[in-house]
Amino acid sequence: MTEKQDNHGFEEEGVALETPAVETGVPVIQAYLKLLDNSPGVYRMLDKTGAVLYVGKARNLKKRVSNYARPTGHTARIGRMIAATAQMMFLTTETETEALLLEQNLIKQLKPRYNVLLRDDKSFPNIYVSTDHEFPTAQKHRGAKKGKGTYFGPFASARSVNRTLHHLQRVFQLRNCSDSMFASRTRPCLQYQIKRCSAPCVGRISRADYKATVDDAVRFLSGKSSGIQEQLARDMARASEAMEYEKAAALRDRIKALTDVQSAQGINPQSVTEADIIALHQNGGQACVQVFFIRANQNWGNRAYYPRTGADIDAAEILEAFIGQFYGNKTPPRLILLSHQVENPDLVEDALTRKRESAVHLLVPQRGEKRTLVEAAERNAREALARKMSETATQARLLQGLAEAFDLPAPPRRIEVYDNSHISGTNAVGAMVVAGPEGWMKSAYRKFNIKGDAITPGDDFGMMREVLDRRFRRLMKEDPDHKTDLWPDLLLIDGGAGQVSATMDALRALGVTGVAVIGVAKGEHRDRGEEVFHRPGLPPKALPFRDPVLYFTQRLRDEAHRFAIGTHRAKRAKSMAANPLDDVPGVGAARKRALLAHFGSAKAASRAGLADLKAVEGISNTLAETIYNHFHNGE
Numbered sequence: 001m002t003e004k005q006d007n008h009g010f011e012e013e014g015v016a017l018e019t020p021a022v023e024t025g026v027p028v029i030q031a032y033l034k035l036l037d038n039s040p041g042v043y044r045m046l047d048k049t050g051a052v053l054y055v056g057k058a059r060n061l062k063k064r065v066s067n068y069a070r071p072t073g074h075t076a077r078i079g080r081m082i083a084a085t086a087q088m089m090f091l092t093t094e095t096e097t098e099a100l101l102l103e104q105n106l107i108k109q110l111k112p113r114y115n116v117l118l119r120d121d122k123s124f125p126n127i128y129v130s131t132d133h134e135f136p137t138a139q140k141h142r143g144a145k146k147g148k149g150t151y152f153g154p155f156a157s158a159r160s161v162n163r164t165l166h167h168l169q170r171v172f173q174l175r176n177c178s179d180s181m182f183a184s185r186t187r188p189c190l191q192y193q194i195k196r197c198s199a200p201c202v203g204r205i206s207r208a209d210y211k212a213t214v215d216d217a218v219r220f221l222s223g224k225s226s227g228i229q230e231q232l233a234r235d236m237a238r239a240s241e242a243m244e245y246e247k248a249a250a251l252r253d254r255i256k257a258l259t260d261v262q263s264a265q266g267i268n269p270q271s272v273t274e275a276d277i278i279a280l281h282q283n284g285g286q287a288c289v290q291v292f293f294i295r296a297n298q299n300w301g302n303r304a305y306y307p308r309t310g311a312d313i314d315a316a317e318i319l320e321a322f323i324g325q326f327y328g329n330k331t332p333p334r335l336i337l338l339s340h341q342v343e344n345p346d347l348v349e350d351a352l353t354r355k356r357e358s359a360v361h362l363l364v365p366q367r368g369e370k371r372t373l374v375e376a377a378e379r380n381a382r383e384a385l386a387r388k389m390s391e392t393a394t395q396a397r398l399l400q401g402l403a404e405a406f407d408l409p410a411p412p413r414r415i416e417v418y419d420n421s422h423i424s425g426t427n428a429v430g431a432m433v434v435a436g437p438e439g440w441m442k443s444a445y446r447k448f449n450i451k452g453d454a455i456t457p458g459d460d461f462g463m464m465r466e467v468l469d470r471r472f473r474r475l476m477k478e479d480p481d482h483k484t485d486l487w488p489d490l491l492l493i494d495g496g497a498g499q500v501s502a503t504m505d506a507l508r509a510l511g512v513t514g515v516a517v518i519g520v521a522k523g524e525h526r527d528r529g530e531e532v533f534h535r536p537g538l539p540p541k542a543l544p545f546r547d548p549v550l551y552f553t554q555r556l557r558d559e560a561h562r563f564a565i566g567t568h569r570a571k572r573a574k575s576m577a578a579n580p581l582d583d584v585p586g587v588g589a590a591r592k593r594a595l596l597a598h599f600g601s602a603k604a605a606s607r608a609g610l611a612d613l614k615a616v617e618g619i620s621n622t623l624a625e626t627i628y629n630h631f632h633n634g635e
Contacts, residue, residue: 126153156301372474
């Protein structure tokens, strides 16, 4: 037995007994019992190839492993796992809470076959109200919270954030332009004309009044909208008494907009200020977990998750695993309302309290408004799972039909669809979308900025070769032994024989085999339904006009096209909006504003003489020379 420090800071005991590589099952597990003590920790069960089958935690490692050493009394899933176990590894910890945290880290990292696994673990968007500008903005934010200001969230989706920001603009008329655009404005923009901005950029509102509206927006996001409405009503009455009818009408419109917002927010609980509602529904070996976000007594949306489970896993185990993985990269709220109790509620509460650095409570409500909220989440979980199972059954039939139509050995488990987008070779991007037995796998979508200097602008075949070369080089580096499900069974290419040939060239150059390739060409008249399918070494093939498999391939191709076009447009918009001053070393936000305010535009600043640059407030002689040399090639 050896001991070492792993990257989690715990002692790891990598136990490797000298047993034959072919030996698996109960005898292997029994051999470890005499080497274990009663410490808490985490154990891993591995198969003959070294792939991790299962990661678990234990208050007492010896007692937990002894349960697996019994030859009978296991569920079918656990029995299969034990039969495949050829090796075990153990990591001891000081407390069971540390074991729980470490277990969830390892599950997310290793994705073992027999664990409950959260498949979609994206971060949630927030609304960020900045304080580092004299006229702050409210904007969507993802990622680390490093900026100065206040963050509100999480919101269930970008759509929920955008809807709330839209309401904020209607009610409080906060600006939504960038700082550089704000600094360069000389007249109000369209947002002012349609009453979505108060035009602080050109002095249509004072700094004090704008700050008051920002404070009102923060109060609204904090759940104090009734007080805002009362204050607006008093201000409207005073303006009317003073015969400032235009101001009174503007306040009236803001009150009406605020009323519309409140009526459109859906369920707004009175007794729950801040909570996440997590409800589970199981059926046929599948599960759906619905998460609702309640913040500031407002419903900020919900999201459905479909964790990988088995038919013999109970609700308590699924929810405990889900909670551990879900909050691995998120700050939990003070209260979490559950549809079912978890296996170790005290342990989970302790782990979440550490994460939040203040008390977190789990509650399975039995009555009152909290129970009503949980029942609503359960109903959504039940309906979402029913839709998902129906879609999965349809998807399975389509994949079987696809295999039969193109003589594939089996229905594909992972289809990767590729497309390129550019305008005469500029802002060229490649896109990959992924589909499988359960539909679109959006977390696996990838975009590629075409980098090849040797590629002639507009060379679609060269772009496809580069995309596939980068995709499969990385895949071969990350998973050379094909141990994971990241390897595709089928590549669907938007294009004809030329694109298929370019694809095969890229795969052959890397030595990739066993992947079917199909090209989808639009046909002679480029009409839907006339698609021609190209395969390596085979004549082109067409499918009957009303064949469901034809519609299926059209949807796959169209999704790749949509993703590629969206990626290209975003890249093009970014390049069009790029400010030449962004690339000048030493010019930050404040100096950029000074240059824009002095010259009126970035283009004028780039053409300015050295003496004019030195005359700008805040620009030193040295920096003026740096700016001048940057735009004049050092002349």
